[in-house]
Amino acid sequence: MQEVSNTRRDKPDSHLQTEGELLRTLILPARVESIAVLTSAIDELLEQIGCPLRHQMQIDVAADEVFCNISSYAYPDSQGEAEVRIELLREPLALRLTFIDTGIPYDPLTAPEPDVTLSAEDRTAGGLGVFLVRKTMDSVDYERAGDSNILRITKFIGTALK
């Protein structure tokens, strides 16, 4: 059983300076089993904010896709960890998730988009995850900094704070 920590980091790396209010930082084993921990944390925060359910579900799906990719590909030969920062931006109100892993360099935004017009027989499910994230989030950007992959996804949640 790996330890799951949710401690805040007091001194974020300079290139990871946060723009908004850092609500939570999770450091999770890079395994699909961690996704439930991540989406529970996101749900809890978004419910406190009063985020519309539809946006909450889209953010959960996006978090699932990104973390699943990290779990599957970042550390082919070892057990690694990934850090997820959950941030609230204001004006306009948005949730930003920043995923940081120190696995092999991988920019998911370079993956070819699936052809969504093919018939069932010709379709595969490859590339759908990243595609969904790009379609449902308002911004997605990737950066390789030092030995880290940093993927930021931002979703406007246009709602008044409770």
Next chain:
Amino acid sequence: MLNIKPTIENEKAVFVLEGRLDSMTSSDLEKELTPVLPDLKELTLDLEKLDYISSAGLRVFLLAQKTMNEKGKMTVVHVNETIMEIFEVTGFSDILTIE
């Protein structure tokens, strides 16, 4: 969390899915569906209580649809707005029979 409630009679099956069909749970659905698919002529997936579906869930739907296309019919019913949007964005709304 995903609850799967299958009702199978003769060559017809209804699978009621409740919760989240995601990276963790979609393999559970695949395990439940795979052994029964060869005997089915009609498969209905009832999504009324399903909160969302990720690409891992779409993959299982695609596999089931391809299998059913060869010998019968698959229908997806009670699709909520969030899931419908995912079907539309990914082109699954053209692949699946949604009622």
